[in-house]
Amino acid sequence: MIEFSGVVKRFGDLTAVHRLDLKVEKGEIFGFLGPNGAGKTTTVKLLTGLLRPTEGTVKLAGLDVVRDTTAAKKKMGLVPDEPFVYPKLTGVEFLRFVGDLYEVPLEAQKKRIPELLEMFELRPWGGELAETYSHGMRQKLVLAANLLHEPEVLVLDEPLVGLDPKSARLVKEIFQTLSTRGCTLFMCTHVLEIAERLCSRVGIMISGKLTALGTVSELKGGKDASRLEDVFLELTGGSEYAALLKHL
């Protein structure tokens, strides 16, 4: 469903993504991990067509996201790391706007918009301008907008940041339901517990390179007791801070 082939992305002298080769199958929840500045958000932007690769190709549902941009975007939804929305549109209007951009029929919008607002507990604020929303409310609005057109691939960059525990639980359940229905989820996250619980496979990117790839148990190396966090810290060198922390 998602295929990166030899993808390189350079910004001037900086190579943000080094020759990425990765396939994600239909219905998979793929967790994309890595320390800050590793190139995860750049990879997400390459996948969604917001950035163009310097080398290589990115395919989504068999479509090249650079050459068949519009067709590929129709099959995809994006929840970016920061949920910026139009401040002067109400929640309902924003959903209506996104629905029309993705050509969702009006009758379907009439049915689904109230349902989505209800599900994300945004119904009382549906008629308020988005500029009055909190970060978490905007995050939920963007998630709702992405469910409106029922995408085949959902790309999520830190989808649970800013959500209260109840909403986070709901979102996790939505992701699992979508996965069982055949939707592919490509999720960047720093919350390793979520990756451990939700993701069928996990990739760890460090300095633009995909350093580890496999199921959570494969990455743990068969050691049941160890946690994904230990594997992550071992790969990214986080354990070196232990000595420094003693002096704090």
Next chain:
Amino acid sequence: MLKVLLDRKAASLYNSVRSLTAWELGRNAAFFIVGFWMLFGLHVGFFRVLAHIHKVELIGPLLVWKLTGMTLLTTFSMVVLSSLIIALTTLFYSFDLPFLMNAPVPSRVVFIEKSIETTFFSSWMILLVLAPYVLALGRVRDLTPGFYLAFASMMPPFVVLAAAFGMAFTLGLMFLFPSSRTRDAIWLMSSCSMGVVYVLLRLSEPEKLARPDMLAVVAEYLNYLQTPTAPWMPSGWMTRALEAVAKGDFGASFWKPFSVLWGSAAAVYAALVLLADRTYAAGYSGAQESGRRHRSQDVSYYKEQEWLAGWPKAAALAVLLWKERKAFFRDVKHWSQIVLILALASVYLFSIQRLPLETPDLKNLVAFLNLGIAGFVISSLGLRFTFPSISTEGRAFWVVKAAPVGVDTLMRAKFLFTLVPMTLLSTALVLMSNHLLLADRFIATLSFVTILAMTFTLCGMGVGFGSIFPKFNIPNIHQLESSAGGFVYMAAALFYIGLTIAFEAWPVQMHFRERFGHPGPWDYLGLALCGACLVVLNVVAFALPWWLGRRHLETYEEK
């Protein structure tokens, strides 16, 4: 603490200069060269006007200082207006304010730093245009470097006094009206008042005073010339001090207005800081509260969908137009600008009506040249509305960029949204002017067709250049107007208007030859050539920035 805040600005500036690539350096150098030549052109124009006035027997020098006083008064008023627009965003909605207000920095220090920023952004471009005038004045009067030094030393208090008005008004407004809806209403009412004052000032026909034939007695005219323009205003003090320096008098005639200027600026700024001590933190707190007004949650057809229902491929265009309409009319700052535009349009037409034109030929000539002024008005409004329209997507640009909609559709929506009101305004200005000037059928038809084409092309140029130079993360949208991109758009627009007038000058000349009864006035080959040049000019002026802008948006990468 203030030094820490200013150091970070200096470090940001240093880092942005240091990180310029060779291409960016070359581009900036090109802008600099073009800008320099434009200012040089202004200087030449000012010099010719001042030299001409200076040569007038007996009253020449008086006229020069009268004009200087008026120029400084205009500069002062423009900085006041500019600070009114900029202060609200800079003082209360800057992107770094949440961080600064949370840091252990006294609100007085934050205010001082933001007031410096407001003063700079409200004045730098206006002062840049004033510089060629001052240089021309120095050349005409053969003045020494001491004059320029005196001018430069009086500029800081001059702009601080002007910007203080805008900042004091904004501080008071935000403190007294913490509710956003009341604040919006007051903001709108202030704009209406400004518009009314502007119209009333114009209706009082101040130009009568500048025309000796309108005054009964010569002595009265001389008396008018000798009286400083607005003597109680900072521009009046500055004019008096400059006049004294020009005469080589560094005595009381210079020191008195110089000290009054610096003293007033210090006193007003100190009062402003004291006012900020009492109101800034409370005003900032109020600015965080958004006005809540519950709107309909109805999911139904909207007007744009009904209008474009016949074109299934225009569904995305319809929703983008709908979004533009909603966002535009919900922003009260836009309403106040509409009020000021209406005031400007009425003053424009009043000025046309009052032009002292005696003959029908002269009236027709002015009706033709009026195209240039109308074009300038449209391009200036374009700089405010059309050019920033792509950048107003802001950080929500990802919504459209990630959606299955080409950037071309977004550009078309921005274009159509500004084209309709701009066309209404420009055609109204030209049709009314032609009516007031009793333009003949040829000039009336030519100017009507031309303004339609001109508005279409200028709107296209605005969206095109706005797409070439988008700034989605800009904290204050007004900064776009004085950005390099805004400068290029304005220069290109003025060049286009100039070429249009130049190409049409030939057929208009033929028309006047006919009016004057010359035999065989029409050269049809020349006419066809002019028509072809105009078509090519409009196609290139529209399509080139549009194409470059579309390419740039398609490959736009937020780094």
